[in-house]
Amino acid sequence: MAEHLMMRELRARGINGEVRVRSAGIAPYARDGALVSLDTRMTLRDVGIEIGEEATSTDLKRHPELLAEADVIIAMTASQARDLRARFRTTRYDNRLYATRVRGQSGDIDDPFEQGDWCSPPAVKR
Numbered sequence: 001m002a003e004h005l006m007m008r009e010l011r012a013r014g015i016n017g018e019v020r021v022r023s024a025g026i027a028p029y030a031r032d033g034a035l036v037s038l039d040t041r042m043t044l045r046d047v048g049i050e051i052g053e054e055a056t057s058t059d060l061k062r063h064p065e066l067l068a069e070a071d072v073i074i075a076m077t078a079s080q081a082r083d084l085r086a087r088f089r090t091t092r093y094d095n096r097l098y099a100t101r102v103r104g105q106s107g108d109i110d111d112p113f114e115q116g117d118w119c120s121p122p123a124v125k126r
Contacts, residue, residue, distance in 0.1 A: 001040050004049050024060035032059035077108035
């Protein structure tokens with residue numbers, strides 16, 4: 001979901017295709033190659049974003065090369081940023097790891113995973 005929301009925000013600012021955006025889960029339940037959930041599809045559709053049926057998830061624990069390839073790493077929460085640093089036991093990403101800032105406000109963006117039948121965090125709303 002984060003990947004598609006970021007791409008929409010970049011397009012809205014006239015940045016289309018010039019930046020590659022990837023999203024990867026770090027939570028213990030993150031599954032590599034799983035189909036994107038129906039809840040995620042419905043939430044994205046509600047804000048005007050359609051994703052293909054072939055869309056799958058990426059587990060960062062299985063693809064640490066994504067960190068090495070990244071110019072910028074954005075953690076959705078301070079807890080995720082701490083987990084990234086601890087899990088990969090390195091500070092070499094610190095100059096590329098940023099806390100979340102949405103429309104001038106800083107703070108965590110909670111993951112809507114398993115938070116009820118339908119959850120739309122403030123960052124998702126138009």
